[in-house]
Amino acid sequence: MDEFIFLFSFKKLYLVELLILINSPVVRRQKAWISFILPVLIVLGTGGASIGQNSILQNTHIRGFIEVDASYQDKKVSFGFGEQDLFITSQLTDRFSFLGEAVFKYDSTSATEFGVSIERAIVKYNYYGNNNLLLGKQHTPINFWNDTYHHGRVFYPTIERPLLFPADFIPLHTTGIAAEGHDLGNLRFGYNLLIGNGLGSSDIANNDERVSVTAAVHIKPVENLKLGVSYYNDAISPGADVYDKIIPVKVHQQLFTGSISYFGRKFELLTEGTLALDKTDSTGTQHNWASYLYAGYRVTDKFVPYFRIDNLQYGSGEVYYTKNNTQSIILGMRYYVDPLLVLKLEYQHLNTDFQGKTYAVTFQVALGF
């Protein structure tokens, strides 16, 4: 039997031992190559194991992504590669399952110049029909992009995520407990309610007495169309370290997000906007706005030209975000060698408060394995 993407069925303990080894301080202190060799060893080592449904233990799947880039910017050609992502799912019982995602990526602050991060670690309980309870570190279901593509650049319609992501405009991950449902009723209604550690917390504990709350709903009224809205509420403590920035005062943050996505056989559209209201005692409520619009047209099954427009606007008295008003236009094309091997070429014109007008040409090979 073949698996749709691929499937290695193997003994759970073997995987656990290797993952513990990867994340151990000993390995993290060693050369970077170890971080890359071990995942390869996992895949190769398990490749020889039995393939199929009849494992004596759970069926565990390992998949992954990586991308390689070449770019021209500031009269300089650069080559590089991005995150190597290992994605693991395991059906523990008929109702319980596990999802884990570990990323290996360049980190200039690391002694090895590579870091390992646990992006997701979720125990899911399917309690009724399409309704689930989730516990652990998860991608905050705040918008379509974050909830759909995660770290899989091979699925991104553009080379990189919209600019609201690197600007840390929305919380990407939340560790907590969630209830979710999908494809309910004729409108294929879906919901997420997530309560977790707030901004400034670590993966292992909340940093203050407040929790963050994310509530999201969506419908899919016709084929390939999804409409969604979400609300996020958190209070960030003074002195909290959020995305390597110390927040000097208490900030009460509310995020209101709207999403429209349509991925048809020919036409593709994805647009999302987030209004961030950041309130402090000294500056009052600051209004910040981040949005993007992506559109593509599938000329053939394999070839998609596209564009994306991004806009980031910050309130004049904003203290939580780094105030760097930004506009960007991207023109690009995507070519599918295979659904899991995609080539992208982009021209980006960027205008920011900090750097003024810049442009870049980037080529990417993104793959899933």
Next chain:
Amino acid sequence: MVMLCSISLMAQDNNLVVIGNQSGTPADIKMNELKAVFRGERQRWGDGTKVVIAMIKTTTPLGNEISEKIYSMNGDGVRGFWAGISFAGKFDPPNVFNTESEVETFVSQNPGAIAILDRTTTTPDVKTILVSGKKTF
């Protein structure tokens, strides 16, 4: 001659049969429900049994026909569709086989399993599921 061609085309348009394990799967299913099941939009059957999808490879003529009728995509499109769902952790991808007999065997051994073939089945523990009251679609 034209009539014969038309009859032949009509037969080809309605040659697919839905099969399911005796346990969990319904006796009859609507077309939109069938599409929802094969798109990973339904995790469990009415009695609580987990939905398990079995498919023949999309690179085969039958796999390609199923891709067009159920997903309105070609075979590569369906692979991409499932890759996205699976990598997002939303749903396990279908179990894919090289031959129809392998599909039938898998369906017979797994409660809640459902598949689409281009012929009726005589395998024990496998039943034909009507699509809006019809044996083929």
